[in-house]
Amino acid sequence: MCNCHDNNDQKLAGKGNDASGTQLCDYDISVESRTASFMDLLKRVTEGSPFYQKKFAEAGVDISEIRTLDDICKLPFTNKEELRDAYPLGLQAVPDEEVVRIHSSSGTTGSPVIIPYTKGDVEVWADMMMRCYKMAGLTNTDRIQITPGYGLWTAGIGFQAGTELLGAMAVPMGPGNTEKQLQMMLDLKSTALASTSSYALLLAEEITKRELKDKIHLKVGIIGSERWSPKMRARIENELGIDTYDIFGLTEIYGPGIALDCSLHDGLHYWSDHLLFEIIDPVTGEILPDGTLGELVITTLTKEGAPLIRYRTRDLTRIFPEPCKCGCPFPRIDRLLGRTDDRIKIKGVNVYPGQIEDVILRVEGVSSEYQIILERESGRDSMLFRVEIENADDPENNKLRSRQMNKAFHDFIGVSVDVECVPVGALPRSEKKSKRVIDNREM
Numbered sequence: 243m244c245n246c247h248d249n250n251d252q253k254l255a256g257k258g259n260d261a262s263g264t265q266l267c268d269y270d271i272s273v274e275s276r277t278a279s280f281m282d283l284l285k286r287v288t289e290g291s292p293f294y295q296k297k298f299a300e301a302g303v304d305i306s307e308i309r310t311l312d313d314i315c316k317l318p319f320t321n322k323e324e325l326r327d328a329y330p331l332g333l334q335a336v337p338d339e340e341v342v343r344i345h346s347s348s349g350t351t352g353s354p355v356i357i358p359y360t361k362g363d364v365e366v367w368a369d370m371m372m373r374c375y376k377m378a379g380l381t382n383t384d385r386i387q388i389t390p391g392y393g394l395w396t397a398g399i400g401f402q403a404g405t406e407l408l409g410a411m412a413v414p415m416g417p418g419n420t421e422k423q424l425q426m427m428l429d430l431k432s433t434a435l436a437s438t439s440s441y442a443l444l445l446a447e448e449i450t451k452r453e454l455k456d457k458i459h460l461k462v463g464i465i466g467s468e469r470w471s472p473k474m475r476a477r478i479e480n481e482l483g484i485d486t487y488d489i490f491g492l493t494e495i496y497g498p499g500i501a502l503d504c505s506l507h508d509g510l511h512y513w514s515d516h517l518l519f520e521i522i523d524p525v526t527g528e529i530l531p532d533g534t535l536g537e538l539v540i541t542t543l544t545k546e547g548a549p550l551i552r553y554r555t556r557d558l559t560r561i562f563p564e565p566c567k568c569g570c571p572f573p574r575i576d577r578l579l580g581r582t583d584d585r586i587k588i589k590g591v592n593v594y595p596g597q598i599e600d601v602i603l604r605v606e607g608v609s610s611e612y613q614i615i616l617e618r619e620s621g622r623d624s625m626l627f628r629v630e631i632e633n634a635d636d637p638e639n640n641k642l643r644s645r646q647m648n649k650a651f652h653d654f655i656g657v658s659v660d661v662e663c664v665p666v667g668a669l670p671r672s673e674k675k676s677k678r679v680i681d682n683r684e685m
């Protein structure tokens with residue numbers, strides 16, 4: 243039984259058979275049901291999407307050969323550049339009269355991506371967001387202060403729609419204006435905060451500074467849109483006195499709310515009745531077995547306005563093979579471990595900063611700061627891994643941690659590296675992740 247039953251049964255009783263009364267284990271995520279959705283999707287795009295008609299024709303796809311979910315490997319990937327090239331409405335797969343809204347993802351380079359939504363898409367998104375709230379233990383008695391922005395970029399309105407569907411009270415603040423945020427938080431007794439991690443930290447610091455911790459009523463933070471370190475998470479939780487939940491999503495696929503970690507905080511459950519997740523090798527495109535780290539690829543099983551098939555997110559994660567101990571039947575991905583663009587190739591092995599951070603977490607007494615120096619001598623690559631540790635001046639401890647780091651690299655990433663342990667504070671601090679890697683190999 244999923245944890246939503248214990249929390250919500252009583253409070254949601256009397257709300258009838260509307261969506262807010264549905265429990266997380268009541269959704270149909272059987273292979274049969276998902277296969278049927280997949281077949282519907284293929285029918286919809288072959289009939290209504292000029293974008294996929296062209297793509298499938300170019301790739302020589304014979305749709306009649308696709309009968310099971312596993313056959314998805316016969317379909318081509320969709321990437322972000324293609325979405326940009328479809329600007330403004332080239333992704334639309336339904337007649338104009340069915341489109342009720344558009345959202346857009348910001349592009350630092352080139353055209354933005356425009357995603358049209360149908361009424362059904364908006365409802366599905368709100369339902370997924372509501373499930374996230376339920377997973378975080380929220381009910382219709384909660385008051386959710388929403389600090390992400392409203393507008394073209396999706397975040398705020400998704401949090402809002404989910405709140406209303408749950409029957410909770412939305413406090414639609416949008417970003418900024420910390421003074422007003424704190425006043426509303428106090429006066430309206432907000433119980434949950436929807437926020438980016440950096441804004442949650444800013445609010446937390448302000449609340450600590452003003453000694454307001456005992457006066458606020460927050461119990462839960464739904465935090466997303468950026469990668470945040472376990473250390474930053476702990477600070478937000480301690481300073482606000484809340485439990486936080488990591489929310490995931492991207493504008494191309496609805497927006498935030500497609501996955502959330504449960505109360506055990508061991509990976510994020512994703513809504514597999516609406517979304518099909520695959521993990522691929524970002525270089526070869528080959529599908530990787532569950533448990534292996536790779537690039538997340540998403541197919542929107544039920545989306546109508548702009549369905550996407552095998553969309554390459556460039557996000558790195560893995561699908562957990564085993565069910566979650568919390569009892570929630572939805573499958574899980576690991577927290578996001580970085581972007582495929584950040585790849586470093588060393589001795590023929592692809593290494594990602596997220597993997598390195600993952601390895602660091604496994605060795606006790608090692609801090610979060612590291613530096614990588616790559617050299618090539620007579621055609622051979624070598625990698626020096628410099629990392630800050632506690633008690634670096636104790637030679638015995640230094641040797642032990644070096645050995646442990648070396649073994650962790652070998653076991654979890656599959657490369658052998660030279661490790662140098664330095665005292666905490668010895669490495670340069672930089673905002674930019676890329677500064678952590680110094681590549682002295684000639685290209």
Ligand code: ZN
Pocket residue numbers: 504505506511566567568569570
């Ligand atoms: Zn769980």
